[in-house]
Amino acid sequence: MRAVRVIQGRAVPMERSDVDTDQIIPSNWLKRVERTGFGRGLFSEWRDDANFVLNDARFAGATILIAGPRFGTGSSREHAVWALMDYGFDAIIAPSFGDIFRNNSSKQGLVIAELATTDVEELMEYVRNHPSDMVVVDVESGLVEVPTTGWQRNFVLDPMTRERLLNGWDDIDLTLRHAEDITVYEVSSRAPTLRGLFDRAGHVIAH
Amino acid sequence: MAGRTLYEKIWEEHLVAASPGEPAVIYIDLHLVHEVTSPQAFDGLRLNGRSVRRPDRTLATADHNVPTDSLSVPVSDPVSRRQLEALDENCQEFGITLFPRGHENQGIVHVIGPELGVTQPGMTIVCGDSHTSTHGALGALAFGIGTSEVEHVLATQTLPQQRAKTLAMNVEGRAPEGVSAKDIALAVVAKLGTGGGAGYVVEYRGEAIRDLSMEGRMTLCNMSIEAGARAGVVAVDDTTIDYLRGRPGVPSGDAFEDAARRWREFVSDEDATFDHVVTLRAEELAPFVTWGTNPAQVVALTGVVPGPDDYSDPDVASTTQRSLSYMGLTPGTPIKEIPVDVVFIGSCTNSRIEDLRAAAAVARGHHVANSVRALVVPGSHRVKTQAETEGLDQIFLDAGFEWREPGCSMCLGMNPDQLTSGQRSASTSNRNFEGRQGRGGRTHLVSPVVAAATAILGRFATPDEVDA
Numbered sequence: 001m002r003a004v005r006v007i008q009g010r011a012v013p014m015e016r017s018d019v020d021t022d023q024i025i026p027s028n029w030l031k032r033v034e035r036t037g038f039g040r041g042l043f044s045e046w047r048d049d050a051n052f053v054l055n056d057a058r059f060a061g062a063t064i065l066i067a068g069p070r071f072g073t074g075s076s077r078e079h080a081v082w083a084l085m086d087y088g089f090d091a092i093i094a095p096s097f098g099d100i101f102r103n104n105s106s107k108q109g110l111v112i113a114e115l116a117t118t119d120v121e122e123l124m125e126y127v128r129n130h131p132s133d134m135v136v137v138d139v140e141s142g143l144v145e146v147p148t149t150g151w152q153r154n155f156v157l158d159p160m161t162r163e164r165l166l167n168g169w170d171d172i173d174l175t176l177r178h179a180e181d182i183t184v185y186e187v188s189s190r191a192p193t194l195r196g197l198f199d200r201a202g203h204v205i206a207h
Numbered sequence: 208m209a210g211r212t213l214y215e216k217i218w219e220e221h222l223v224a225a226s227p228g229e230p231a232v233i234y235i236d237l238h239l240v241h242e243v244t245s246p247q248a249f250d251g252l253r254l255n256g257r258s259v260r261r262p263d264r265t266l267a268t269a270d271h272n273v274p275t276d277s278l279s280v281p282v283s284d285p286v287s288r289r290q291l292e293a294l295d296e297n298c299q300e301f302g303i304t305l306f307p308r309g310h311e312n313q314g315i316v317h318v319i320g321p322e323l324g325v326t327q328p329g330m331t332i333v334c335g336d337s338h339t340s341t342h343g344a345l346g347a348l349a350f351g352i353g354t355s356e357v358e359h360v361l362a363t364q365t366l367p368q369q370r371a372k373t374l375a376m377n378v379e380g381r382a383p384e385g386v387s388a389k390d391i392a393l394a395v396v397a398k399l400g401t402g403g404g405a406g407y408v409v410e411y412r413g414e415a416i417r418d419l420s421m422e423g424r425m426t427l428c429n430m431s432i433e434a435g436a437r438a439g440v441v442a443v444d445d446t447t448i449d450y451l452r453g454r455p456g457v458p459s460g461d462a463f464e465d466a467a468r469r470w471r472e473f474v475s476d477e478d479a480t481f482d483h484v485v486t487l488r489a490e491e492l493a494p495f496v497t498w499g500t501n502p503a504q505v506v507a508l509t510g511v512v513p514g515p516d517d518y519s520d521p522d523v524a525s526t527t528q529r530s531l532s533y534m535g536l537t538p539g540t541p542i543k544e545i546p547v548d549v550v551f552i553g554s555c556t557n558s559r560i561e562d563l564r565a566a567a568a569v570a571r572g573h574h575v576a577n578s579v580r581a582l583v584v585p586g587s588h589r590v591k592t593q594a595e596t597e598g599l600d601q602i603f604l605d606a607g608f609e610w611r612e613p614g615c616s617m618c619l620g621m622n623p624d625q626l627t628s629g630q631r632s633a634s635t636s637n638r639n640f641e642g643r644q645g646r647g648g649r650t651h652l653v654s655p656v657v658a659a660a661t662a663i664l665g666r667f668a669t670p671d672e673v674d675a
Contacts, residue, residue: 017526018401018501022640027621031272031286033246033293045642068522070402073435074640075619076337077244078353099405099437100337100351107355158369160229171355172257175363178224178232182260182365185223190469191236191330193263197456198304202312204323204455 001109003168004139007090009063011135013124014053019067020074021101025083038079039086058131066124067094069117072101081108091137093144093155095120106161107171113137113144113155126151139165210476212373213440214408217348217473221331223365230367236330238360239316240267240303242294243621244335248358249297260364262302266325269294270315272621273308275584275611282308287622301361314587314613317341317555321425322589324454328443328470333360338555338637340431343440344424345447346473348408350437374407374436375481378415380489385669387565388423389557389635389654391415392430393495394487397505404436407483410475411441415489421450422559429556430637433502442474494669496542497639497652499530504639506542508657508669514538533641534649535629542667545651549632550581550662551644552608552655554618557635558586560593562655567599569659569670575607576665582609582624584616608662620645633661 029041046052053059065084071094072080081104084092091111105112115123126146127135136145139162145152157165164171199205211219224232238261245267252258259265272287274280282288291308298305306313312323317338320326328346333339335357342349356366376395395411409431411424419427424441431439441447448467451457458466493507504527506513512531515524516538531538536545552558552566563585575581583603585591591613594600600610617624618636620643626632628647635658639650653661660668 016529017522020501020638020640022619022638022643026642026646027619030243030621031284031290033250033290035247035250045646070435073401074337074432074638076335076351076353078247078355081353096402096405099435100353100432104353104355107353158230160367171367172255172359172362175232175359175365175367178365179363181224181232182234182363185234186364189234189236192325192327192456193261194237194266194304194325194456195263197325198312202304202306202310204312207459 001107001164001168001170004090004109004111004165006139007064007111007137008134009090010059010061010132011064011066011127012053012059012062013127014065014067015124017068018070018073021072021077021080021098022074024072024080025077030077030079035082036086038083039088042083042087061088063088063090064135064137065089065092066120066127067092069095071097073098076100078104081105081110085110093120093123093137106164109165109168111137111139111165115144115153115155119153209480210478212475212479212481213346213410213442213473214348214371214373217329217331218370220329230369232365233331233368234365235333235360236264237325237332238265239320239332239334239339240265240357241271241316241334241336242269242290243271244354245297245357246290246293247354248361249301251358252361257362259301259303259361264364265303265361267294267298267303268306268313268316268319269308271615271619273614274622275614275616275624278309278612311588314590315555315558315615317429318559318586318590321345322454322587324451324456327451327457328447328473333366337432338429340437340439341425341429341555343428343431343438344421345451346440346443346470348438348440351432371408371437372406372482374404374409374483374485376409376411377484377486378411378413378489379486380414381418382415382489382492385494385671386492387654387656388419388426390492390495392427393497393502393505393652394492395427396430396433396502398485398487399434401433401501401503402435404431404434407436409434409436409439410481411439416441417444420561421446422561425559426556430502433637443470494654494657496657496667498534498536498542499527500533500639500641502637502639502652504530508542508667510542512536512538512540512542544666546631546666547579547633547651547661548630549626550579550658551584551617551632551634551636552582552658553584553586553616554636555586555615556637557655558584558590560590562635563590563594563599564597566655566659567602569656569673570606570608570663571602573606573663573673575662578665579662581607581662582611582617584611585613587613606663617644619643633658633667
């Protein structure tokens with residue numbers, strides 16, 4: 001994962017709540033076996049609508065998405081994160097997020113900034129009126145800022161996610177520091193395995 | 208020592224490492240894999256020269272994109288076919304047991320785990336699918352993960368996790384006749400809202416839950432994620448033990464009784480405390496249907512389509528307006544006057560043998576309305592075979608339903624079973640999101656018996672209307 005310290009860019013306001021991952025990337029895109037190229041499918045069911053905010057030229061090239069509550073609920077598809085990043089988003093600001101989406105984002109370096117509903121609404125309103133102004137999402141200091149006006153709000157990342165984002169650490173490498181603990185755990189584990197249950201063709205072996 | 212919840216017992220038993228300031232590392236007993244969320248994870252392993260740590264704790268099946276029409280026809284969509292081939296190749300390369308399309312053990316991943324008895328109480332189970340919460344019905348801690356986490360589990364058999372908060376969802380009293388597990392699930396989602404369960408593991412408790420069969424509990428736990436909760440659990444009792452006895456994955460004879468004794472520990476202690484408690488009265492529940500585009504937008508079948516004016520919160524009012532416009536509905540319309548085009552009985556929520564029996568009992572001796580296309584998609588080959596042994600397939604076929612091969616099918620519209628734009632469905636699945644069953648499709652979530660009655664009458668209906 002690449003390291004992320006500060007994101008500075010223009011933002012686009014998406015005034016919808018409950019934007020689920022089926023909307024972010026519809027299921028017909030999920031047949032692909034690659035990790036790249038999902039940007040074309042981002043919000044694809046809405047992109048034909050000329051009034052859809054991502055079609056508004058004033059917000060073209062925005063790298064920060066501001067959305068309503070419960071962004072990224074529903075399906076666990078990490079393709080939603082790949083699509084947002086492939087399209088060009090580096091950070092999402094919203095009042096709340098789906099748990100699995102939040103997790104998936106942290107693994108890819110997509111920054112999730114949760115602010116109070118009124119703060120998100122304030123920021124949306126500002127961005128709507130000043131689409132070319134920069135917004136800053138600072139992972140290190142945990143701040144969302146509008147430098148032009150001095151507007152600032154704190155957001156909280158769990159300490160490990162913050163460290164991982166700042167350092168670009170690979171999650172698996174971090175866990176493998178505990179390789180010995182895993183081996184010790186496995187020796188004493190009583191949980192059943194699948195050993196001896198199926199033959200090579202996947203048929204149940206009769207006992 | 209203070210009493211512990213079921214979740215806390217499983218959590219503590221699976222702690223591999225816990226360092227201050229870091230998420231805990233927990234051990235995963237069983238990893239279920241399917242074609243859609245795994246190819247990029249296997250690629251990641253190859254890229255980093257890693258192997259699958261425990262193929263004997265990993266089980267794969269093809270379910271999401273498989274066609275459910277005739278098995279004799281090859282998969283025509285080249286992109287789907289490539290994804291299924293990738294699963295074959297990956298399982299072959301990494302030594303993982305796979306149930307491909309047409310295999311006797313193949314089926315929807317959350318149907319086959321319990322039916323094979325590989326889902327057991329007290330286990331930690333993950334899958335790259337948000338409905339993994341289903342397995343919590345057996346007193347297991349089971350939750351959905353993304354592809355990066357799939358790769359993580361393949362490589363390490365563990366996951367870094369923050370400890371969840373606990374929510375007791377009490378459903379007190381006894382549900383009236385005609386109210387199914389699906390109706391309880393819809394009532395729970397409506398009560399908690401789509402985000403109310405976020406950060407929690409939900410434990411379903413109370414008389415109405417104890418009364419549910421194991422398959423009913425699966426239906427209920429399945430939809431925990433629709434309230435934002437990654438996992439839902441039900442404490443182990445006789446129903447759990449009776450369900451597991453005789454299944455391929457469990458021991459037999461004395462060894463089963465030993466296992467059962469241990470499984471019975473997976474209940475919350477009487478003095479355990481939950482972070483949050485929510486109560487529903489089962490007597491107040493009824494057959495429900497969703498009217499909107501998120502699963503918390505629920506109304507009784509006897510009710511009417513709500514309107515924006517029914518809500519004081521401006522955010523809810525505007526969401527309602529948007530949902531109604533997508534669904535093509537007018538506020539005040541009686542639900543039972545809304546005609547449907549398609550009926551889908553299937554999905555990891557409602558495709559088990561009890562679901563099919565219940566739907567067949569409604570359909571027997573009747574015929575699907577001329578204007579309706581109705582599909583029954585069993586959850587697994589084992590379910591399909593059992594249903595055929597009982598003659599359910601013939602009841603459905605005689606009544607004008609299509610009888611299909613197992614898979615996720617129209618639940619998520621990844622295979623050819625999709626709604627066309629503007630079509631309205633009554634579906635036993637779990638999500639009524641915009642476009643979920645096909646672009647422009649309008650989904651209403653219902654129980655299997657309501658789906659069957661609706662297919663016959665061509666409009667939303669309860670079973671009592673069919674025989675009237």
